[in-house]
Amino acid sequence: MYETNYHRASSVADAAATFAKGSESKFLAGGQTLLPVMKQRLASPSDVIDLSKLQELIGIEVSGDTVTIKAATPHYDVSQSDAVRKAIPALAHLASMIGDPAVRYRGTIGGSLANNDPAADYPAAVLALGATVKTNKRSISAEDFFKGLFSTALEDGEIITQVAFPVPAKAGYAKMRHPASRFALTGVFVAQTKSGDIRVAATGASQSGVMRVPAIEQALKANWSPSALDSVTISASGLLADIHGSADYRANLVKVMGQRAVAAAS
Amino acid sequence: MSTVKLTVNGRAVSVDVEDRTLLVHLLRENLNLTGTHVGCDTSQCGACVVHVDGRAVKSCTMLAGQAAGSNVTTIEGLAKGDELHPMQAAFRDNHGLQCGYCTPGMIMSAVDIVHRHGGKLDEETVRHELEGNICRCTGYHNIVKAVLDAAGRMKVAQAAE
Numbered sequence: 128m129y130e131t132n133y134h135r136a137s138s139v140a141d142a143a144a145t146f147a148k149g150s151e152s153k154f155l156a157g158g159q160t161l162l163p164v165m166k167q168r169l170a171s172p173s174d175v176i177d178l179s180k181l182q183e184l185i186g187i188e189v190s191g192d193t194v195t196i197k198a199a200t201p202h203y204d205v206s207q208s209d210a211v212r213k214a215i216p217a218l219a220h221l222a223s224m225i226g227d228p229a230v231r232y233r234g235t236i237g238g239s240l241a242n243n244d245p246a247a248d249y250p251a252a253v254l255a256l257g258a259t260v261k262t263n264k265r266s267i268s269a270e271d272f273f274k275g276l277f278s279t280a281l282e283d284g285e286i287i288t289q290v291a292f293p294v295p296a297k298a299g300y301a302k303m304r305h306p307a308s309r310f311a312l313t314g315v316f317v318a319q320t321k322s323g324d325i326r327v328a329a330t331g332a333s334q335s336g337v338m339r340v341p342a343i344e345q346a347l348k349a350n351w352s353p354s355a356l357d358s359v360t361i362s363a364s365g366l367l368a369d370i371h372g373s374a375d376y377r378a379n380l381v382k383v384m385g386q387r388a389v390a391a392a393s
Numbered sequence: 394m395s396t397v398k399l400t401v402n403g404r405a406v407s408v409d410v411e412d413r414t415l416l417v418h419l420l421r422e423n424l425n426l427t428g429t430h431v432g433c434d435t436s437q438c439g440a441c442v443v444h445v446d447g448r449a450v451k452s453c454t455m456l457a458g459q460a461a462g463s464n465v466t467t468i469e470g471l472a473k474g475d476e477l478h479p480m481q482a483a484f485r486d487n488h489g490l491q492c493g494y495c496t497p498g499m500i501m502s503a504v505d506i507v508h509r510h511g512g513k514l515d516e517e518t519v520r521h522e523l524e525g526n527i528c529r530c531t532g533y534h535n536i537v538k539a540v541l542d543a544a545g546r547m548k549v550a551q552a553a554e
Contacts, residue, residue, distance in 0.1 A: 133395065133412040133458040155459075162415075162454050163436050175412075177459060203448075227525025229439060229502065232448040233455065307437070309524070 129171040135180060139263050139286055142176050146284045149174030154286060156199055156238030159230050179235065184288060189214050192294045192321065198237025198287040206231065215256070216393055217298040217316065221248050224302060226309050237287040240272070243279050243336055245367065246310040250337035252300065254328035255316035258292040275335045296321050297351075299392030301384045302331070305371060312372055313380035315340070317388040319351060327385060332377045334365050343385045353386035397461045401426070402470030408457070416460050417441045417452035420467055428468040428497045432527070439526030442498040443467045449505035451525070468497035471504070479546035480504050480539075489539030491530035499526050503540045507547050514544045 132149070136142035146152040153172035155161055156179055164170045178184055184199035189210040196205060205211055206223035225231055225239075225248050239249040240260060253260065253269045260267045263286045272280050281287070295318045302314030311331035318326045325347045327340045346355045361381045363374035372380070398407045401424060408423045420426045420443065432440030434453055441453040444466040471478035480500050483489065490496040506522045507514065519540045520533070528536060 128413045128415075130411065131413050133456055135458065135461070155456075158456070158459070159436065159454060162456070165413075166415075166434065175456070177456075179459065227439075228505070228522055229442055229449055229451045229525045230436070230454075232450050 128165045132174045135177045145176050156235040157233040159234040160242050194292045196236050197289045199235045202231040202234050214294045217300045221300045245276050245336040246331035251316040251328045251330040254337050255318045255326045256292045261289045297392045299388040301387035313377050315384035315388045329381045332381050353390045356386050397457050399460050400464045410457050414457040416455045416457050419457040426467050426469050440495050440498040442501040449502045480543040483539040483543035487535050487539035489535045491532045495528045502526050507544045512548050
């Protein structure tokens with residue numbers, strides 16, 4: 128790792144002010160991606176500003192039809208939250224499948240979204256549930272937030288403070304985990320909103336990061352059941368292809384994980 | 394350079410380190426606690442697992458500064474004097490180690506697993522929960538046996554307290 132300056136922020140405002148002072152600052156949340164990348168010398172921030180101890184960024188609130196998860200809440204806490212398990216069980220399930228136990232103790236929802244890894248889990252839930260990402264400056268809809276591989280609508284120095292998820296009528300998540308990294312080779316989140324809309328998002332599949340899957344949404348609108356997807360064909364065009372799986376393989380996974388997600392939905 | 398103050402195995406320590414220092418290097422190089430190992434250094438193998446404020450985390454994926462003010466327990470802090478922790482005793486009795494390299498991390502993760510699951514542990518759960526710890530001798534069979542054995546012993550020990 129190259130040299131860097133570590134700062135522990137005392138508040139969100141302090142974090143933003145410290146960020147502005149560094150020549151190439153980075154926010155550090157759980158560090159489960161940033162630190163490995165820094166160790167590989169693929170990132171060399173002049174300053175890292177630690178958000179993980181800010182109490183104002185930690186916690187889960189359920190009120191009415193909204194589950195709000197503050198940005199520095201670790202995956203473990205989301206997976207174990209009785210409130211989340213009750214309101215959106217698929218979201219608690221998703222959090223319980225990220226990385227391994229040690230990673231889930233440190234990794235955070237805000238860090239995952241700000242990084243927007245094309246195979247990360249949370250982006251699928253945020254997009255399928257139509258969540259709102261709140262920052263220290265504004266609210267950003269899921270549609271506007273994700274901008275392709277490792278790219279988001281966040282401006283330089285903008286800090287995610289919380290994510291608000293509308294409670295759906297039903298939702299499910301299924302993923303084919305990469306056996307070593309636990310990232311999604313492909314993961315699909317299906318949601319039936321309380322107004323009857325169907326929203327489906329896939330992660331790990333597209334070259335442009337998380338994506339909606341209109342073909343599956345239409346099929347589920349007509350018939351909410353795994354068998355409704357039997358006749359659906361997902362195009363391999365624009366899908367990721369690497370040593371772990373071809374684009375055709377991932378296209379099939381989108382369908383199969385979609386079926387499993389519907390079967391698991393509650 | 395920064396001064397990092399933390400508690401390690403019950404002892405308050407103050408260490409001057411470069412800001413880029415990882416927690417595992419503070420433990421090994423500044424405090425000479427070499428029981429915590431660096432295996433892969435890419436956050437995958439779990440040989441570096443220690444407890445930070447009661448949670449089993451990878452000390453190679455945490456800056457030393459992030460642990461300032463925290464309570465850290467390493468493999469050296471588990472035994473009570475000459476009396477092994479029930480997890481350490483179970484690893485010995487069940488031949489839960491071969492070369493021993495992954496063992497400190499395995500034991501620290503395993504203690505955390507038992508704390509979280511209590512008496513409800515079964516083989517499938519242990520195997521799933523040990524995903525973040527890799528044994529390159531592939532000695533998982535006896536590791537899982539040791540964790541299940543220790544879970545029983547820890548329950549008995551807790552009941553006796």
